[in-house]
Amino acid sequence: MAKTAADFLLDVHTEPLPARFVAPALEQMKAGAVERLKGKLVHGEVSVCGTLRHLVVRIDGLQASSQDSRERFKGPKESVWRKPDGSFTPAAEGFARKYGIPASELKPVDGVLYAEVEKKGEPAVVVLQKLIPELLGALQFPKFMTWEESGFKFGRPIRALTALYGAEVVPVTLAGVTSGRLAYGHPTYAPKPVSLADPSGHAKALRAGSVLADPAERRAALLAELEAAGKSAGGSVDLDPELVDETVFMTETPAAVVERLKPEHMVLPAALLKMVMKKQLKFFPVLAQDGRLAPAFVGVRDGLHQGDDLVRVGYRRVLEARFNDAAFFFGRDCAVRLESRLPELERVTYQKALGSMAEKAGRVSALAAWIADSLMGSAPLDADIVAAASRLVYADLVTDVVKEFPELQGAMGGVYARRDGLGDAVAAAVEQFYFPVGAGTAVPATPEAAVVSLAGKLDGLAGCFAAGLIPTGSADPFALRRQALGVVRILIERNLPLNLNEAVEQAFRLQPVSAADADALNGQLMSFIWTRAESYFEDQGFKSDEIRSVRTGAFEDLCGTQRRLSAVHAVRSDPAFEPLAAAFKRASNISKQMRFELQGKLPDRNLLKEEAERTLHEKLLELDAASRARFSAGDYEGALKTLVPIKPHLDHFFDKVMVMVEDEALKKNRAALLKSLVNAFNRVADLSEIQSSAS
Amino acid sequence: MKPLSFQELILRLQGFWSERGCAIVQPYDLEKGAGTFNPATFFGALTSAPARYAYAEPCRRPADGRYGDNPNRLGKYYQFQVLLKPAPAGVTDLYQESLRAIGLDPKEHDLRWIEDDWESPTLGAAGVGWEVWLDGMEITQFTYFQQMGSMPLKPVSVEITYGLERIAMYLQDKDSVFDLDYGGGRSYGDLHRQQEREFSHFHFEDADVTMLARHFNEWEADGERLVAKRLPLAAYDSVVKVSHLFNVLEARGAISVTERARYIGRVRGLARKVMQLYIETMEPKAPAEAA
Numbered sequence: 001m002a003k004t005a006a007d008f009l010l011d012v013h014t015e016p017l018p019a020r021f022v023a024p025a026l027e028q029m030k031a032g033a034v035e036r037l038k039g040k041l042v043h044g045e046v047s048v049c050g051t052l053r054h055l056v057v058r059i060d061g062l063q064a065s066s067q068d069s070r071e072r073f074k075g076p077k078e079s080v081w082r083k084p085d086g087s088f089t090p091a092a093e094g095f096a097r098k099y100g101i102p103a104s105e106l107k108p109v110d111g112v113l114y115a116e117v118e119k120k121g122e123p124a125v126v127v128l129q130k131l132i133p134e135l136l137g138a139l140q141f142p143k144f145m146t147w148e149e150s151g152f153k154f155g156r157p158i159r160a161l162t163a164l165y166g167a168e169v170v171p172v173t174l175a176g177v178t179s180g181r182l183a184y185g186h187p188t189y190a191p192k193p194v195s196l197a198d199p200s201g202h203a204k205a206l207r208a209g210s211v212l213a214d215p216a217e218r219r220a221a222l223l224a225e226l227e228a229a230g231k232s233a234g235g236s237v238d239l240d241p242e243l244v245d246e247t248v249f250m251t252e253t254p255a256a257v258v259e260r261l262k263p264e265h266m267v268l269p270a271a272l273l274k275m276v277m278k279k280q281l282k283f284f285p286v287l288a289q290d291g292r293l294a295p296a297f298v299g300v301r302d303g304l305h306q307g308d309d310l311v312r313v314g315y316r317r318v319l320e321a322r323f324n325d326a327a328f329f330f331g332r333d334c335a336v337r338l339e340s341r342l343p344e345l346e347r348v349t350y351q352k353a354l355g356s357m358a359e360k361a362g363r364v365s366a367l368a369a370w371i372a373d374s375l376m377g378s379a380p381l382d383a384d385i386v387a388a389a390s391r392l393v394y395a396d397l398v399t400d401v402v403k404e405f406p407e408l409q410g411a412m413g414g415v416y417a418r419r420d421g422l423g424d425a426v427a428a429a430v431e432q433f434y435f436p437v438g439a440g441t442a443v444p445a446t447p448e449a450a451v452v453s454l455a456g457k458l459d460g461l462a463g464c465f466a467a468g469l470i471p472t473g474s475a476d477p478f479a480l481r482r483q484a485l486g487v488v489r490i491l492i493e494r495n496l497p498l499n500l501n502e503a504v505e506q507a508f509r510l511q512p513v514s515a516a517d518a519d520a521l522n523g524q525l526m527s528f529i530w531t532r533a534e535s536y537f538e539d540q541g542f543k544s545d546e547i548r549s550v551r552t553g554a555f556e557d558l559c560g561t562q563r564r565l566s567a568v569h570a571v572r573s574d575p576a577f578e579p580l581a582a583a584f585k586r587a588s589n590i591s592k593q594m595r596f597e598l599q600g601k602l603p604d605r606n607l608l609k610e611e612a613e614r615t616l617h618e619k620l621l622e623l624d625a626a627s628r629a630r631f632s633a634g635d636y637e638g639a640l641k642t643l644v645p646i647k648p649h650l651d652h653f654f655d656k657v658m659v660m661v662e663d664e665a666l667k668k669n670r671a672a673l674l675k676s677l678v679n680a681f682n683r684v685a686d687l688s689e690i691q692s693s694a695s
Numbered sequence: 696m697k698p699l700s701f702q703e704l705i706l707r708l709q710g711f712w713s714e715r716g717c718a719i720v721q722p723y724d725l726e727k728g729a730g731t732f733n734p735a736t737f738f739g740a741l742t743s744a745p746a747r748y749a750y751a752e753p754c755r756r757p758a759d760g761r762y763g764d765n766p767n768r769l770g771k772y773y774q775f776q777v778l779l780k781p782a783p784a785g786v787t788d789l790y791q792e793s794l795r796a797i798g799l800d801p802k803e804h805d806l807r808w809i810e811d812d813w814e815s816p817t818l819g820a821a822g823v824g825w826e827v828w829l830d831g832m833e834i835t836q837f838t839y840f841q842q843m844g845s846m847p848l849k850p851v852s853v854e855i856t857y858g859l860e861r862i863a864m865y866l867q868d869k870d871s872v873f874d875l876d877y878g879g880g881r882s883y884g885d886l887h888r889q890q891e892r893e894f895s896h897f898h899f900e901d902a903d904v905t906m907l908a909r910h911f912n913e914w915e916a917d918g919e920r921l922v923a924k925r926l927p928l929a930a931y932d933s934v935v936k937v938s939h940l941f942n943v944l945e946a947r948g949a950i951s952v953t954e955r956a957r958y959i960g961r962v963r964g965l966a967r968k969v970m971q972l973y974i975e976t977m978e979p980k981a982p983a984e985a986a
Contacts, residue, residue: 015787016825018810052808143812145823147782147839147851156823157839159785176784187788188801250807257805281831299805299831307803314804314830314865321767347952 005043006166008059008124009199010132013160013184016052019249021141021155023215026050029057032135040066040127049214051252053187054206056213057135058199062165066121073099075106075113082113128170132163136174148176160184160193167198185209186252189303210304211252219248225256226298230286233258233296238285243278250282251302258286259312261295265323268330271411272401276322279405283319329400338395338416338430345394351478353467353513357394360459363510365390368455370506371498375451378497382425385448389429390455392417396430410434429453436486443486443493450494454503457483457490462507465525466515484532491558492536500555501526526555533558542569549685567636568685571644580647581690584681587650588688590659591675594668603673607665612656616649617673624680631683640684646677698866702878704797704859705751708775711796712749715789717777720750725932726939729754730776730856731815734931739778740840740852741970742978746780751859755939757898757946763884763891766871770894771887775857781850782839790827790837790855798866805830813838813854817938817962819845819970822854834862844970898946908949911940911958918965927973934966 017025026048034046037059044061075081081092088096088103092113096103099115106113141155148157152175161179163170172179182193183205190209196202203213212218222244230237247254265273270293277283277297286296299315345358354360368390372383396402396413414431418424429449433456436443444450464470464478471480491498504525508518515521533554537547546568554561571577591598608614623643630638659670681687699707709719723733730752731737739746752774760770779786787808791801807828813836814821822838836856840848860872860883869875873884918933941958944950950958 016808020810143823145839145841146847148784149781149850151849157782157784187791188806191788250809283831301805301830302807303802303805307800310803311805311830314832317870318831324767 005061005063006124007199008043008062008128008170009162009164009196009202010057010135010170011160011162011183011202012055012136012158013162014053014055014154014158015156017055017156017249018142019052019246022050022052022055022249025055025139025141025155026057026215028139029055029135032138033057033059033131036131036135037062037127040122041124051211051213051215051218052249053184053252054211054213056202058202062124065123066127068121069119071117071119073115073117075115078108078111078113082108125165125168125170128163128165129172132161132170132172132179133174150175152176162196162202164196164199183209186211186303189253215248218251218254219244222247222251222254222256222300225254225300226284229256229258229284229298233260233286233294233298235286235288235294235296237298238274238287240278240284243282243284247282247300251300253303255301255303255305255308256284256298257301257305257308257311257315258296258298259316261297261316262320263295265320265327266293266295268323268327269412269415271408271415272326272330272405273323275405275408276326277319279407280322281315281319283315326401326404329404333399333401333412333416334419336399337420338392338413338422339420341395341398342391344398348397351463351467351469354463355512357397359512360463361391361394363459363463363507364393364452364455366510367459367503367507368452371451371455371503372448374502375447375496375498379447379495381447381451385423385425385429386451388422389417389426389433389448390452392422392426392430393433393452393456436489438482443490447494447496450490450496454487454490454496454498457486458503458507459510461487461525461529462504463511463513465521465528466508466511466513470524470528480528481532484529485536487529488533488536488558492562495559497557497559500529500558504529530554533561537562537565545689545691546572546685549687549689551689552682552686563634563636564684567640568687568690570637571640572690574641574644576644576647578690578692580644580650581687582692583647583650583654584678584687586654587674588678588686591671591678594671594675597668598672598675601668601672601675603676604669607669608673609666610657612649612653613670613673616646616653616677619646619649620673620677620680624676627680628683636684640681643680650677698868698876699798699863700867700876700878701859701863701883704863704866705773705775707797708793708857709749709751711793712747712777715747717747717749717779720748722750722752723935725935726755727752727935728756728938728942729815730774731818731820731854732935732938733776734928736776736778736854737818737843737931738928738973738977740780740848740854741843741974743850744977746778746852749775749777751775755894755942757894757943760891760895760898760946762895763873763888766873769860769872769887770891770898773859775859777855777857778852779855780852782853786853787837790835794829797862799829799862808837809833811836816959817941818843818966819963829862829865832861832865834858834865844967846970846974898943899948902943902947904944904947904949907940907944907947911937911944914940915961915965918969922965922968922972925972925976927969927976930965930969930972934962934969937965938962 030046030048037043041063043059043063046059048057050056075095081089093103096106096115099117101115107116144153146153158175158177160182161172161174161177162181162183163172163179164181169179169181181196183196183202184193185206186209194205196205206213212221226237273293274285277285284298286294286298288294297319301311345361346356348357350357350360368386372381372386375381392413396409396416399412401412402409410431410433414427417427417430425446425448428446429452432444432449433453435453444453460478460483461480464480469478504522508522534547542565546565549568550561550564603617608617623646627639627642630642657670659667661667713719720735733750733752735748735750739748753771754774755771757770759768761768783789794801808825809828811826812823820843822840824838826833827835827837838854840852840854842848863875864872867875873882873888875883877883877886914933914936918930921930941962
């Protein structure tokens with residue numbers, strides 16, 4: 001054999017793929033190639049890279065040919081096809097012939113005959129010839145298209161296939177394209193393809209053709225270009241991560257072009273200017289030293305810095321035209337007070353069963369007032385601000401700017417509320433109504449904004465649950481998971497001791513539809529919210545058993561729940577804690593077993609006969625009183641820690657005292673003693689949920 | 696070198712595509728919202744027979760009129776439309792060549808292909824493709840038709856739609872469409888500004904809603920009648936007419952949100968019948984569903 005291994009390269013050269021298609025396709029190509037080679041050919045590293053016009057997979061050191069193997073085919077029982085004299089029946093001869101061997105070579109194993117066939121190893125090129133169409137045919141794109149006679153489906157038309165195994169072309173024909181050794185550069189800057197001797201020259205050929213095929217390299221080049229551009233504009237580029245990602249897959253060689261803006265455009269709200277730049281034109285805003293928007297922007301062109309002056313003028317002209325449109329919409333919006341837009345909301349449908357946006361606004365207002373009222377006294381709150389803001393939260397949906405840029409909902413409402421002279425507090429509550437908009441983004445900054453935002457989310461959740469629009473799998477068109485997480489985050493991060501059980505009941509009461517089984521629905525929504533709370537707590541580093549230990553009563557006050565959780569987490573590091581949890585579990589199991597007999601019964605001192613149970617009782621009374629005092633003062637960790645010294649006494653009790661004795665009175669009394677110990681801990685957490693780290 | 700006038704731009708594109716085997720057909724003589732409505736494209740894309748057409752087409756978008764006051768917005772403008780069936784390999788490169796033919800060297804510009812799938816609810820048509828951006832400005836809609844009348848198309852056609860005014864503004868370095876040099880010593884404004892004023896007035900303030908709604912019903916009924924007579928080309932005129940009547944009624948604010956969907960459904964319904972009939976008539980191999 002001439003060689004044992006060689007490198008493989010597949011470059012699918014396409015017409016421009018949408019930026020969002022590329023990275024997922026590359027991941028699938030890598031996984032798909034590995035999967036398809038498994039058990040066939042041994043190989044080294046599998047790597048992928050690509051651009052909007054290239055999907056490239058490279059396999060290092062791919063075995064030249066698959067191993068020879070023996071395949072076995074099962075026949076009938078030996079006793080049926082073989083005569084006593086050892087010769088074979090005609091049926092057996094036929095079976096053997098099918099596999100190209102004489103019957104005498106049939107092999108008996110455990111009384112059954114097998115035909116064993118030698119299977120020659122396949123050369124890598126043959127394996128790859130089958131692999132390529134399968135691999136590409138299996139790629140999933142967000143949207144498929146067809147473009148040529150064979151009807152092959154792909155993200156965008158395939159223009160060329162470069163398929164090389166070592167120096168050899170892997171011959172395939174797919175979607176009307178026949179593979180070859182030509183590598184294609186940027187269609188504008190390198191229209192002539194380059195012939196490759198083998199895979200090693202591919203990256204270099206593309207680079208020479210103004211294509212940086214490796215996304216990591218392209219990202220680094222982009223960031224360097226942006227940094228230099230920002231500096232030359234006297235500030236820094238606003239590196240919106242989504243736009244950076246998109247630009248990496250919208251360009252083959254990123255080249256940043258910076259241009260200044262006329263001051264008259266800078267009077268528009270910053271959120272609107274940024275939106276026009278990023279969403280409409282994929283330009284990067286430039287920020288001044290103080291973080292405010294600078295009168296400049298950066299566009300990233302796909303290619304070389306050739307004719308930048310023309311490009312710069314073109315960029316500015318198109319951006320100015322867009323700013324003029326935005327200014328036109330903004331001017332129209334400013335001519336109308338937010339307040340007077342409310343009747344228009346009657347004509348906007350929220351959801352068929354749940355009525356118009358005007359009806360939703362009414363419910364949100366009512367719920368916000370209810371929440372404000374129930375929080376009154378425990379949080380500094382101005383109910384008038386809540387009332388004024390909650391009426392207006394949806395008014396901006398019918399403004400021209402928000403119709404044009406739905407992402408600016410809330411932000412524009414805040415701008416218009418401020419212009420209408422409604423004051424900063426109301427404007428902030430309108431602006432922050434949709435907060436938090438994503439993971440790691442801020443929750444509403446004021447208690448009033450938090451209350452209004454909570455009301456919006458709880459109404460959304462209760463409404464959709466009541467209307468049967470409960471998310472399943474990945475489908476969540478009303479973003480209910482995000483809203484539930486928002487509720488959790490707002491309550492905890494704004495420290496609002498709201499009873500969520502009651503608030504959810506109230507939200508359900510306000511809905512125009514009700515479920516047949518209201519309690520079941522309520523329970524379903526509460527566990528939906530709890531799932532979000534669990535993942536929120538897990539993100540903060542709490543363990544799942546710790547989270548389970550505070551589940552009971554969790555919604556009465558999520559902030560308290562978080563503090564109880566912190567207490568369990570902190571106490572857990574105490575070396576005495578885990579053995580205590582084990583002993584506690586035993587106590588808890590006994591008291592659970594006898595819960596019907598106990599019914600709130602307290603231990604009777606006169607029935608405590610043994611020294612061990614008297615000591616435990618005395619010690620418990622003492623520690624429990626101290627723990628209770630800590631708990632009332634809000635020191636949950638202290639409350640738990642105070643109870644830890646009960647451990648030796650509990651162990652001693654279990655050593656010396658039998659609980660399950662014949663004497664009913666003694667038995668109940670001992671169980672009641674354990675029950676009061678369990679109760680002392682349960683104020684903070686149910687320690688029986690805590691898993692020993694040893695087990 | 697003097698930049699191309701508006702009419703030279705059209706002539707160059709006609710020349711370019713003529714040399715590449717396209718029949719240069721003329722605009723269709725009915726009001727319409729897009730070059731796709733020209734029968735060359737509408738019917739050209741439907742059957743299996745090869746087709747190559749190119750033409751300039753006036754398009755009316757009543758709701759986009761701005762009384763001739765907005766330098767970038769028009770209620771009537773021109774598209775240059777190319778239909779290629781089957782889609783030639785490397786058609787995006789062919790398009791780049793056409794830009795060179797009108798004096799735009801892609802090397803000196805930022806040419807981007809931005810995902811933009813096209814859909815015409817009134818024609819039940821959908822395609823996959825891009826907006827082509829030249830230095831950030833959308834100058835072309837580039838589409839691989841995937842279906843029409845909600846039926847998959849085979850072979851697939853490519854439709855290239857150049858936004859002539861935008862390209863001319865770029866070439867001539869003008870900030871207002873009305874300042875464009877049209878050719879023949881005229882500006883675009885000389886020829887179009889008064890039209891913009893009058894038609895904006897007509898579409899937004901003056902159109903007779905009762906009459907237009909009646910005409911919609913009548914042309915729809917006539918389209919159905921002609922379908923029954925198996926005259927797809929004649930019936931198609933009704934599709935174009937009701938589509939435009941709908942656009943005027945909508946610009947006039949005479950159609951509510953709920954009515955809107957119904958109107959669109961009616962246009963699509965008629966369009967679909969015409970398409971099916973055309974395929975039955977022109978493509979004898981296709982299984983005849985009617986009978």
